[in-house]
Amino acid sequence: MDETDLNRYNIDWYNQVRGKSKIVIKPKTTEEVSKILSFCNEQMLAVCPQGGNTCVSGASVPVFDEIILSSDLMNKIISLDENSGVLVCQAGCILENLNNYVADKHLLLPLDLGSKGSCHIGGNISTNAGGLRLLRYGSLHGNVLGLEVVKASGEILDCLSTLKKDNTGYHLHHLFIGSEGTLGFLTKVAIQCPPQSKAVCLAFLAKNELGEILSAVEVIDTPSMDTVNEHLKLSSPIGKHEYYLLLETKGSDEGHDQQKLNKFLESVLNTNLISDGAIASEPAKYHAMWALRERLPEAFLHDGYVFNYDLTVPLEYYYKLVADVREHVGSRAHRVFGFGHLGDGNIHLQVSVKEFSKQMKQHIETFLFKKIKELNGSISAEHGVGFLKAPHLSSIKNESSFKLMKSLKALMDPNAILNPYKVLEN
Amino acid sequence: MDETDLNRYNIDWYNQVRGKSKIVIKPKTTEEVSKILSFCNEQMLAVCPQGGNTCVSGASVPVFDEIILSSDLMNKIISLDENSGVLVCQAGCILENLNNYVADKHLLLPLDLGSKGSCHIGGNISTNAGGLRLLRYGSLHGNVLGLEVVKASGEILDCLSTLKKDNTGYHLHHLFIGSEGTLGFLTKVAIQCPPQSKAVCLAFLAKNELGEILSAVEVIDTPSMDTVNEHLKLSSPIGKHEYYLLLETKGSDEGHDQQKLNKFLESVLNTNLISDGAIASEPAKYHAMWALRERLPEAFLHDGYVFNYDLTVPLEYYYKLVADVREHVGSRAHRVFGFGHLGDGNIHLQVSVKEFSKQMKQHIETFLFKKIKELNGSISAEHGVGFLKAPHLSSIKNESSFKLMKSLKALMDPNAILNPYKVLEN
Structure with missing residues (x-):
């Protein structure tokens, strides 16, 4: 791999952390991950787990010369149960590809991010990614049913339950949601996909009154809009204002949803809380509106x-x-x-x-x-x-939580080979 | 405390496990729990944590003479943020009381159980209770935002975040959801309460088509209905059939919900999948229908x-x-x-x-x-x-999960004083 290729794995999305690793390993199977980690653990070699490398806190890139263990080639979809909506796949599947795959069965992934075209589902889960659909579908702790994880020792931990309800013993897979690759390397994922809504409306304007159909409320301020306008030539559909709200509904009956949305807009316009608004339900207009919000992080890179x-x-x-x-x-x-x-x-x-x-x-x-x-x-x-943010963790966490985090890390990765210098700084 | 009083704490809801503890301690504060556990841990005295004692797998009663540590008196509501819907309370609050409390602010608890009149929220979380609203609002892993827990050593672990999104470090509170009091004693709870739906419809009859408004689908068979009929004198509103389905919708607009429900019923009646049905939206009829399902466990006790x-x-x-x-x-x-x-x-x-x-x-x-x-x-x-079910755990869990559970137990409770003989049999 030459320098340019290596840079893709060494430098993070926002260009804030630059590692200088010379080794990127791309296993295809859980067994390969197991062998690699077992070897690294015996030899005390530090490993940086990496998905799509779209993390913006520096969790996914090496700090020094850690071996990069990439899920790039772990991109197989294993099964989709159309009745229950449970998708099982390898951790390296790209979020957007999964979303397209389940869309054929009228399902959707319960999360959506600006980086969906390159982020890996395993990385999303390791970092407990939030994103645009959290309001409606809840966090990954609610949607991830099971995980297969390789521990630092190389031992394969099978918690890949595909059941919506399984209350037998400790709910181990939650340990790995949001632990940023410091407790294990995710290899397989079982995730609950909710049914696709038949009707989607988007309004460029606030919450309440819309209840169960409200799926996203995003706010954008003037300088943000200026940045998108300046660097990406995208502009607000309703002229210049101080704040913009982007409100999305997803329901099963388009007539009902439009009625609810119109009633809501009417009531807020009457209160003078909102000065203008536009509604989109056709796909082109809808995508143009979402782009204003979704492409914001891209616009900053030019600023x-x-x-x-x-x-x-x-x-x-x-x-x-x-x-x-x-x-x-x-x-x-x-x-x-x-x-x-x-x-x-x-x-x-x-x-x-x-x-x-x-x-x-x-x-x-x-x-x-x-x-x-x-x-x-x-x-x-x-x-x-x-x-x-690792240097700040001890000051924001109370002592008891910080201590337990350290004990868990020591239990799961006694040689501290997994994603060193991240989260706990060890 | 005399024998009859003690029985309430020694015998489980379904009368399947009988302990013979002579000591029930009812602390009021976290600090008291901390002192009690610290003492028990030093003296190697086994402790059985207990909430409302409505567990039906024997997790909440002593097996021998363990000291019962009851959350009976830990029933203070600490705060309710009306904007975000976040409720903070002590672990011994009764589910129904909490539900009534938040109802004034047009909110509801994200779980509902037949035992709501006596179960404690701390016990619900320790046992990861499912219940009737899971379909709509998801599991407690998605709804519990934070916990305060006293470890076996008496150390107070403060993970009582009230934020919907907090991605700093390991998500420790999930360890205690569903670990049945074997890793710590819950003292405080922060839980997300969703907004109450304005419209509630109940139909006595299946899933799809109703999408976002569907909050529960319960099935009851003939012998179940016979039991309720025989022992509690409750009867089906639609005569005798082989299976009964109880379907609840909760939406923000009653007109929309009834339209969706009627459209659905019409389409299933046309397919001959359903032979008869009744719809209730008035409270009395609604409660009578739910009672058929909710009072089933009570009816069995007579069977x-x-x-x-x-x-x-x-x-x-x-x-x-x-x-x-x-x-x-x-x-x-x-x-x-x-x-x-x-x-x-x-x-x-x-x-x-x-x-x-x-x-x-x-x-x-x-x-x-x-x-x-x-x-x-x-x-x-x-x-x-x-x-x-503890004797079956090793056969249903794979070896790697079982081993990790044991390691976590040893880490959190090295003297194995918390809820012995449960879950892991140690």
Whole structure:
């Protein structure tokens, strides 16, 4: 593999962490993963598990020269039960491919991300990816039914239950959801796919009243819209406003859904909370609207260096936080902007600057993390801890949780070969 | 405490396990639990954690003379965030009380059980209770946001996050969901309460077509209906049939929901799959219909000794299993009947006999468990392992999972004082 090829595996999506590994291994089967890990464990060789490498907290790239264990070639779909909606596949399947596969049976994956064209389902689960459908279908802890995992020792752990309800013994697979490859390497996945909704409506505008059909509420602010407009030439369908809300419904009867949506819009327009709006139900218009939100992370890459934070805050502070940070950094930043999953209290806050500097990073984070702690929020709503937030973990977790995390790590990976320097810094 | 009072804590709901503990301790605070466990751990005294004692697998009663640690007095509601729907309370709160409390704010608990009048939320979580709303709102792994737990050592583990999305570090609280009090004693709970639906319809009759509004599908067979009729004088609103389906919808617009339900009923009546039906939307009729299903476990208690099994099987075998067991036991049983959550593939199979005998138990279980293994099902869909199924755990779990369970138990409770003889038999 030459340097350019290796870069794809060594550098993360936001170009924030650069490893210098010379070895990428791409097993095809669980047994191959088992042999590789068993060997590495005996030889005390550090291993960095990697899926589609779309993680933005540095969990999926090596920090030094760890061996990259990639799920690139573990992309087989094993089974789909059309009655129950249970999909079983290898961990390296690309999210979008899975979604297309189950769409034929009128099912959909319970998660959807901007990076769907390259992220792996195993990586999604290892990092407990949230994304755009969480509001409706819930987190992966609710949707992943079972996992097959190879432990650091090479031992294959079979928790690949495909049952919606199985209450026999400890629910072991949850240990691996969100542990970012530090406790084991995911090889197979069983996931519950909900039925596709017959009717999808999208409105460019807030929550309540729509109840069971509401599947996503996304908020975009002016500077975010400016960034997409400037770098990707995409523009708002309703002119310039301070905030934009993107609201999606998914129901079984299009007439009912449009009635509910229209009734809702009418009532909010009457309250003057909303100044304008557009509704899309045809696919082209629908995709153009979603692109405004989905392509935001892509647009940033053109906006100098971007410090990005993935936060959960109480709803009443949701946007005030962006304003506070904007005031704090003042003219030292090019743009401070926020967008995200309003329905979950999850905001993606971005500060773009000409170029990276340690001082600026510290200036932002000292202020921001103190604020988040005061608000009882989370400094990583969905992106995980990875390498970038690992130094902060001991200060945000209480001592008892941190200690138990360390004990679990020691139990599962006594030689600490799996994804070192990430999450727990060991 | 006299013998009669003690019996309430020593004997399980289905009268299957009888402990002979002389000590019931009822702490009020986390700190008291911590002191008690710390003392017991030092003195190597075995402890049986107990909530409402409505477990039917013997997890909540002592086997010998373990000290019963009851959450009876830990019944304080700590907070309810009306915007996010997050409820924080002590582990001993009774499910129905919580449901009534949040109902004022147009919210509901994401689970509902026949035992709601006496079960504790902490016990529900420790046993990963399923129940009637799972189809719509998903399992507790998706709905429990955080827990406070006291470890066997007395150490207080604070994982009481109230955030819908918090992706910082291992998701520790999942370890305690479904581990039946063997890894820690739950003291506080944070749970996501979904908004109450404005419209509720109930039909006495199957799944598809109703999509997002379908909240429960329950099936009841003839012998089950006979039992309820005989012992509780409740009767079917549509006369005698072979199987009854109870189908509930919960949506935001009653007109829409009735339209969807009527359209569905019309289409199934046309296919001759359904011979008769009744719909209830007024509360009295609605409650009378639900009582037929909810009071089934109560009716059994009058039906001699009942061997009861809580199984998940592939949908195509859902009822065939009952017929197979009926044939297997023949005239040795008074009644063999089945009812349960069709939507989840979960059937409650019951065999009633004049009186308990070991031979009969073995006769049923040898046949039944072999069958479930062949079908790749689960011998405990929602009731857990407890004491009654602990001897079977090593045969139904694969070696790697069983080993990891043992390692986790040793890590969390090195002196094995918490709920001994349950789940892992140690």
